[in-house]
Amino acid sequence: MKSLAAMRPSTPINLQPMKKGLIIILDGLGDRPSPDLEGKTPLEAANTPFMDGLVSRGCCGLVDPLYPGVPVDTHTGCAALMGVAPKDQRRLARGSVEAAGIGLEVEPGDVVIRANCATLGDNGLIIDRRAGRISEGVDTLCESLENLVIADSVLASVFPASHHRAVLRLRGPNLSSAITGTDPGCGGDSRIQVSRALDPANENAVNTAAILNEFSHRACEILGQHPLNQQRASNGELAANGLLFRGVGTVFHPRNLITHLGLKAVVITGERTLNGLGRLSGFDVIQQPGFTGLSDTDLAGKFHSAQHALKDNDLVYVHIKAADLFSHSMDARGKKAFLEQLDKVMNVHVNADCVIAIGADHSTDSNTGRHCGDPVPAVLWSSGCRVDGETTFGETACTRGGLGRISGNGFLLTVLDHMGVLSNYHSFDSVFIGKA
Numbered sequence: 001m002k003s004l005a006a007m008r009p010s011t012p013i014n015l016q017p018m019k020k021g022l023i024i025i026l027d028g029l030g031d032r033p034s035p036d037l038e039g040k041t042p043l044e045a046a047n048t049p050f051m052d053g054l055v056s057r058g059c060c061g062l063v064d065p066l067y068p069g070v071p072v073d074t075h076t077g078c079a080a081l082m083g084v085a086p087k088d089q090r091r092l093a094r095g096s097v098e099a100a101g102i103g104l105e106v107e108p109g110d111v112v113i114r115a116n117c118a119t120l121g122d123n124g125l126i127i128d129r130r131a132g133r134i135s136e137g138v139d140t141l142c143e144s145l146e147n148l149v150i151a152d153s154v155l156a157s158v159f160p161a162s163h164h165r166a167v168l169r170l171r172g173p174n175l176s177s178a179i180t181g182t183d184p185g186c187g188g189d190s191r192i193q194v195s196r197a198l199d200p201a202n203e204n205a206v207n208t209a210a211i212l213n214e215f216s217h218r219a220c221e222i223l224g225q226h227p228l229n230q231q232r233a234s235n236g237e238l239a240a241n242g243l244l245f246r247g248v249g250t251v252f253h254p255r256n257l258i259t260h261l262g263l264k265a266v267v268i269t270g271e272r273t274l275n276g277l278g279r280l281s282g283f284d285v286i287q288q289p290g291f292t293g294l295s296d297t298d299l300a301g302k303f304h305s306a307q308h309a310l311k312d313n314d315l316v317y318v319h320i321k322a323a324d325l326f327s328h329s330m331d332a333r334g335k336k337a338f339l340e341q342l343d344k345v346m347n348v349h350v351n352a353d354c355v356i357a358i359g360a361d362h363s364t365d366s367n368t369g370r371h372c373g374d375p376v377p378a379v380l381w382s383s384g385c386r387v388d389g390e391t392t393f394g395e396t397a398c399t400r401g402g403l404g405r406i407s408g409n410g411f412l413l414t415v416l417d418h419m420g421v422l423s424n425y426h427s428f429d430s431v432f433i434g435k436a
């Protein structure tokens with residue numbers, strides 16, 4: 001008799017969806033009440049008749065991206081909504097996603113790490129984590145950090161990504177990603193950190209941490225003398241004289257429910273992180289010059305592309321970044337205004353007869369400028385769906401909504417069920433359901 005595991009389908013299922021799906025990810029949408037908005041959140045304070053209409057005709061709720069109460073990064077929150085198997089969501093490092101986002105050539109055994117160009121002072125003091133948000137010349141700086149030999153056997157190279165961001169690739173024998181980065185993050189210690197092995201008994205990790213620390217030191221020496229930085233200094237600009245590392249990862253292809261089901265999906269984005277997630281997941285990615293990760297992004301163009309993409313795809317993701325940026329800048333009023341502008345665009349351009357879902361990767365608190373662990377508001381509409389009686393899209397209404405409080409994975413499964421692609425529990429591997 002065959003075991004249950006052997007009876008599970010190992011190849012894509014290729015169910016024909018009854019409906020197509022449009023999932024709109026509003027980065028950092030969830031928020032906390034703001035004194036600048038009379039105690040409302042930006043979403044509650046915003047005039048959003050289109051999104052309110054979806055709630056009135058559909059079901060809303062609160063979504064925990066990973067675990068209740070735990071803040072997550074963009075790539076983790078989006079991974080859940082994009083079908084990455086729960087157990088792979090935590091394994092997915094930012095470095096691996098960013099490397100895929102820039103199309104970096106990688107081999108098994110390589111370690112890839114996200115890097116920020118930064119301005120450093122004496123003794124590793126961090127003066128600016130983003131070197132004045134340097135955007136021009138990063139490729140030139142990275143060229144000076146190509147193919148450096150570290151500890152006799154490891155080849156280290158840095159490749160430019162978006163703006164001040166880059167990716168470090170370490171290539172050599174016995175490398176490990178089980179190490180900490182050197183970036184202390186936004187708060188607390190403002191000095192560059194020493195990379196350490198997560199487990200001091202892991203010899204490969206101890207060696208890899210030492211390699212990263214040596215490379216970090218070499219990079220500071222090279223960048224400190226770089227002509228571009230001398231020019232920046234003479235222009236009164238902050239020098240990009242160091243790199244901060246975080247999100248240490250390896251070459252890793254996470255298991256994905258959407259491709260497992262044989263669905264064709266596409267991501268429309270202006271962000272390399274989403275580009276990387278899409279590529280790692282086996283989705284197509286649509287990026288046009290006007291699609292940015294900023295508030296000036298071509299909103300109408302993104303939704304126009306989505307309408308077209310729905311013809312040839314089963315599931316279309318649209319990612320909008322700017323709400324998160326306003327929260328990081330502690331600009332609740334700006335976030336509210338952006339959501340109103342977005343709602344007007346969606347009112348004109350989102351009219352497909354498909355399952356429409358709006359959610360977010362995480363909440364970002366406009367009062368502190370930091371990601372927080374509050375669940376995110378979400379809404380689902382599909383013709384013939386249940387109607388929960390709520391009439392506005394906001395954090396408070398969503399606490400009463402018919403979706404209840406579910407995980408990012410659960411929200412995606414609900415969308416897929418409305419598309420008619422989940423025939424029953426045994427039709428797909430349970431690795432794609434449950435807790436991360």
Ligand SMILES: [Zn+2]
Nearest residue numbers: 027028074361
């Ligand atoms: Zn985010």
